[in-house]
Amino acid sequence: GAGVSQSPRYKVAKRGQDVALRCDPISGHVSLFWYQQALGQGPEFLTYFQNEAQLDKSGLPSDRFFAERPEGSVSTLKIQRTQQEDSAVYLCASSLVGNTVETQYFGPGTRLLVL
């Protein structure tokens, strides 16, 4: 596809369940970012990959959050033992090379609701 795609678009989980969110970046894009957007807030950085290497995970809120990009393309964000405070929209973005001035292209997001 031409843009960043994410699946599922919506996910309802019971508290304590594990979830996995998928991101397909634009083909050929080296850099991939995950952001968390709480209701009424701007996106907040979670983690950053360059190819398969996770170069920055400083934004992950706890060790229940884990992200991977094993082949340098598709990425998965996993949340273990979900809590109600994890309810948010999770946005994935990709950029061609990953330098500071590059445009990041965003997917539509996965809306996670933890009951």
Added chain:
Amino acid sequence: AQSVTQLGSHVSVSEGALVLLRCNYSSSVPPYLFWYVQYPNQGLQLLLKYTTGATLVKGINGFEAEFKKSETSFHLTKPSAHMSDAAEYFCAVTSGSARQLTFGSGTQLTVLP
């Protein structure tokens, strides 16, 4: 450290009126500044960005923004609002070696007929 403040979480304008969305930033090194727009159930789309050079930046859909270092501002304007401009707008900053964007909390723009 870097941060963004967007003044006014909700702005309403009449169709055809001037749009002004305010953004102030904080950065210890020269910033790179972005405006993104988000329509319901869609991802963020880049409107425009400032990196270096000309401080008045023109973007898509008739929007423009001016980088004012002395005021640490990057306000977004459009001379004449259209109904299709109704959306949420986010200002973002990055700088130095940082790759990630730091976003403001957003401004919801309503365009009244």
